[in-house]
Amino acid sequence: MTQEFHQETHHVSIAEHVVSDGASGPYALTTGPDDALWFTLVHSGEIGRLVPGAEPTRHRLESPDCGPTVITPGPDGALWFTEYRADRIGRITVAGVVDEFDVPRPGCGPFGIAAGPDGALWFTETAADRIGRITVDGDVTEFPLPVTGAFPSAITAGTDDAMWFTLNQANAIGRIGMDGAITLHSLPTEAAAPVGIATGRDGALWFVEIAAGQLGRITPDGRITEFPLPDRTARPHAVTVDAEGTAWFTEWGANRIGTLTADGTLTVHDLPTPNSEPHGIAVGPDGAVWTALETGALARIAPAGRST
Template sequence: MSVTEYAIGVESDGPYGVVVAGGEVWTTLVHAGRIATRSGRVVDLDAAESRPSVIVDGPDDAVWFTRNGDDRVGRIGYDGVVSAVELAGAPYGLCVGPDGALWCTLMSADAIGRVTVDGEVSTYPIGTAGAFPAMIASYGGELWFTLNQGNAIGRMTTGGAVTTCPLPTEAAGPVGISAGPEAVWFVEIQADRVGRISVDGKIEEFPLPAGCKPHAVAAAADGGCWVTLWAAGALARLDAEGNITDQYDLGTGSEPHGLAIDGDWVWVALEKGSVAHIQP
């Protein structure tokens, strides 16, 4: 196993989300209003308070990302063209939906937003006030999202119909979510657990080290997942049965947030000012 770090900007820039797209590793600099790549390219969004957060590989030769601080969803084409679409409600989580559009959580609006690659915007209420929708993933032709303050997993059809699945553990604080081959994985930051929900609504929960505060999760092809342990400064690997098989120390104060799987490799954004490359 090897862990290699690449400095991105300065510590105060705060690398947050990460994605592998177009042959490059991209990360959002949440405190600086910039997007950067591992190879050294930096894109200034000319909006220091925009808080770029979650970033994904789009369906149109571009990366897309939420701008939580100024109510926009941004886009950077592989050709270098930068643009943004206005979408009120503090957009945060983001994914490519089953229909090829970009879907995002609107934390302050208790809604889910949809943006087409042509810039057409729609919003759908989740029907639960104060639920604070966080991360979102596409699975089985629907959108699945964590309700951080609602203590539940929500699922929405592309037509806007919502089903809510309450979590067994009270005040669990679900955040990250990721679709695997046969189920959807999520993390409970307040309960120090990883959860899994099947398409029929069955929920399982698996313990993590006490006080680790898991933040992001990425489903693996073998049915397991990777999880960033924010408070512990570490990365954990779980098998398909929910057992921790490996744990990698990323250093005190590293504050790992987003992660991305690239074949057998894993990339993690460390808010201390770098991205880490883990090669198991």
């Protein structure tokens, strides 16, 4: 199913906060329990922390080439993250104490991670066709997918006591229950290559199709709606949903941030720095939306007139 929308231009204020040099690569970010932004530096092997208005701090991991990617709040008051190139799951307290846990399968490439309704963290293994689960004590369980070469990517907790994830190379959205039962939902568009996924305020899931230039929405019973972007080459990468139910997404290939409201209104905003490579996106502790720019900054997007 494809849904049309009308495009409007709304005035927003975008402020970039430099947190690293261009070689370190802020990749993903989230709001921590300490009301700070926590972010991964994928190329320098660090976890960063930014309180809006203050100087950022950075915490080195065991290996500078471990490739920290997605980061999420855990159920234990710490932040949990994946180390894509080191096959590890990491944990950092708000005080900066780091623990790292090996995933049993070498070369599995953990990428997405999110807290589940069972008090554990669930993650994707991009190169092993598995969904992993790690307890706050570091015990790992793995669940094989019913397809091969699927490249499971982002993952989020749904409102139905299950985890939902994208299968980038299998062109599908997956669901895994707390009992390990897996259901796959094929996308209507061929070779759409879904990446980011987020839970909506209405119980549905929003996702982005990086190769098709579309947003998607899937209900818990598997009904899928796709929203083509005006620029089908924009390479949408990540998505989040704000308190009003608006989906915000990064256009990695077009240097823009976009929004899609519940009534189908789409808006796109150019980022001030050319070729800034927006990747992760999240609602910040101040209620504004923030995105990680791989060229070295976190950008804050808010209605014009709201203080930065």
